[in-house]
Amino acid sequence: MPDIRRKSHLATAIEDKRGLLAHGDGVAPHRHTDGQLLYPSAGVLATTLAELGRTVGASERTLSRLFRTELGMGFHRWRSLLRVQHALVGLVEGDAVIDTATRLGWANPTSFIEAFTAIVGQTPGRYQTELRRGDR
Known part of the structure; x- marks a missing residue:
């Protein structure tokens, strides 16, 4: 570390x-x-x-x-972690999953969803849904 x-x-x-x-x-x-x-x-x-x-x-x-x-x-792992960190911020602010994927440079939403899920442990959509439930 x-x-x-x-x-x-x-x-x-x-x-x-x-x-x-x-x-x-x-x-x-x-x-x-x-x-x-x-x-x-x-x-x-x-x-x-x-x-x-x-x-x-x-x-x-x-x-x-x-x-x-x-x-x-490696660089690719670092970049993925950094992108997902930025995605978390955007998703908390209510950004759409597809817009987030595009803004952060993923080739397509599927690649973003797979990377996000591998790092966070759930899909970006589920992450946003759980955030909304927690705000009630």
Whole structure:
């Protein structure tokens, strides 16, 4: 498990090169000094490792190694976790499942539903339904 108290080389590279936000655990948002929650750029959500490498000025191999050593997971896993985290926020706010899938860069809603279910343990629709029941 990475130490989330220190800024990783990966986060530093991403922040320094393009102002894209990352956090030591690779997934969680962090709070700006004014208390506002900040999330990684939407470009990070939909990008490939090659595109991210071009953006931050690092090779795919270097980034792949940094994701494994500093975050304990590959880029694709990190990106899926990050996308699902953003999806949770959108679903809580009442966004439609299909709109959420599209906005966060999934190729199709089925891929989104499968990834969401694998990580959260239920479909996005069921998640929203349970939220509504809990609000009553």
